[in-house]
Amino acid sequence: MYGKGLRALTLATLVALTATFALVVFWAPNDADQGFIQKIFYVHVPVAIVTLVAYVVGGIFAFKQLRTDDRKWDVRSYVVIHIALIFNVVGLLTGAIWAKASWGHWWVWDEPTLVSFLIVFLLYATYQPLRFSIEDPERQARYASVFAVIAGAFVPLNFMAVRMASSLVHPRTFATAEGGLPGEMMFVFLVSLVAMSLLFWLLVKYEITQKNVTWQIRALRRRLLGDDAVAPIGRSAAPTIAPEAAKPLGQRPRVSYENSPEARSRGPEEIAT
Amino acid sequence: MNPLALLAAAPAVPYEKAGRFVAAAFIVLFACVLIYVAIMATKLQRLERDLSELNRALDEQERAKAAASAADEPPVGAEAS
Numbered sequence: 001m002y003g004k005g006l007r008a009l010t011l012a013t014l015v016a017l018t019a020t021f022a023l024v025v026f027w028a029p030n031d032a033d034q035g036f037i038q039k040i041f042y043v044h045v046p047v048a049i050v051t052l053v054a055y056v057v058g059g060i061f062a063f064k065q066l067r068t069d070d071r072k073w074d075v076r077s078y079v080v081i082h083i084a085l086i087f088n089v090v091g092l093l094t095g096a097i098w099a100k101a102s103w104g105h106w107w108v109w110d111e112p113t114l115v116s117f118l119i120v121f122l123l124y125a126t127y128q129p130l131r132f133s134i135e136d137p138e139r140q141a142r143y144a145s146v147f148a149v150i151a152g153a154f155v156p157l158n159f160m161a162v163r164m165a166s167s168l169v170h171p172r173t174f175a176t177a178e179g180g181l182p183g184e185m186m187f188v189f190l191v192s193l194v195a196m197s198l199l200f201w202l203l204v205k206y207e208i209t210q211k212n213v214t215w216q217i218r219a220l221r222r223r224l225l226g227d228d229a230v231a232p233i234g235r236s237a238a239p240t241i242a243p244e245a246a247k248p249l250g251q252r253p254r255v256s257y258e259n260s261p262e263a264r265s266r267g268p269e270e271i272a273t
Numbered sequence: 274m275n276p277l278a279l280l281a282a283a284p285a286v287p288y289e290k291a292g293r294f295v296a297a298a299f300i301v302l303f304a305c306v307l308i309y310v311a312i313m314a315t316k317l318q319r320l321e322r323d324l325s326e327l328n329r330a331l332d333e334q335e336r337a338k339a340a341a342s343a344a345d346e347p348p349v350g351a352e353a354s
Contacts, residue, residue: 021299035291036291036292036295037291037294037295039295040294040295040298043298043299043302044298047302086305086309089305090301090302090305093298093301094298094301094302097294097297097298097301098294098298100294101290101291101294199306203306203309206313207313210313210316210317210320213320214316214320217320217323217324217327220327221323221326221327224327224330224331224334225327225330
């Protein structure tokens with residue numbers, strides 16, 4: 001059951017987000033250089049970190065999909081990358097707002113940190129069209145997984161390359177010789193990082209649960225009303241979760257992905273958690 | 274040192290203007306989450322509609338089955354006569 005623990009996770013996310021915003025506005029000290037505007041840091045940086053970590057996690061899930069050929073890993077990889085893309089957009093927009101306030105420009109093209117983050121976004125923006133272009137679900141899962149593994153490996157390499165490059169205007173905050181953040185700022189940052197991570201995981205859980213319920217209702221409709229009552233899924237970027245996916249490699253029917261008699265007799269099957 | 278005095282000593286952006294930028298950053302986050310919630314709400318409505326339809330179909334099937342079994346049963350007292 002993917003919906004299990006959803007209420008507790010929602011409440012924990014709500015508490016963490018409320019605590020973050022309260023701490024940012026009322027408790028975190030103003031930066032000596034940037035003043036109040038630096039508080040964007042508590043949204044922008046945790047969102048960016050969660051995004052990059054999520055891309056790597058998506059790559060790990062995709063690797064598991066390739067190794068086991070188990071469709072549940074494809075679903076997880078797809079949903080994690082899907083939500084990470086939304087977080088990536090938030091990171092880009094909050095970064096642009098901060099850049100405008102601090103540097104007077106919405107975007108600075110000669111800054112490696114910004115441009116590399118944009119490159120990562122553009123790379124993953126091709127993930128959905130790639131999936132959509134492949135109609136066969138098995139091939140779709142395999143090709144998308146290969147993409148996710150390669151792109152997921154690119155993310156930390158890209159991060160390290162940018163870190164080693166000499167920055168022009170973008171500050172380095174963590175693990176620097178200058179000492180990094182003061183204690184109060186670091187505390188608020190960590191609370192914000194936890195809140196953003198919880199928010200990310202909550203959205204992932206919501207989406208996987210929704211997909212699981214949708215699949216189960218389709219299977220139930222087929223059993224009750226017959227094949228004619230179920231509209232074909234058609235071409236989709238999202239993975240279609242089929243019971244056949246639970247079978248080991250080589251034992252799955254190649255053609256009838258969702259309409260096999262075997263699938264009908266077995267009925268809905270959840271993605272194992 | 275008083276944070277406001279510190280801010281007054283070295284402000285990168287005037288306080289009231291900075292507040293607007295910070296608010297904008299938070300609003301972006303909330304707006305994206307709200308859009309996502311709205312999309313999920315639409316999907317949830319669709320699922321609810323599908324589930325109601327299935328419930329209706331199941332009720333009809335059960336009624337038909339009950340009517341068929343009632344028709345198959347021999348009338349009361351038929352065996353005795």
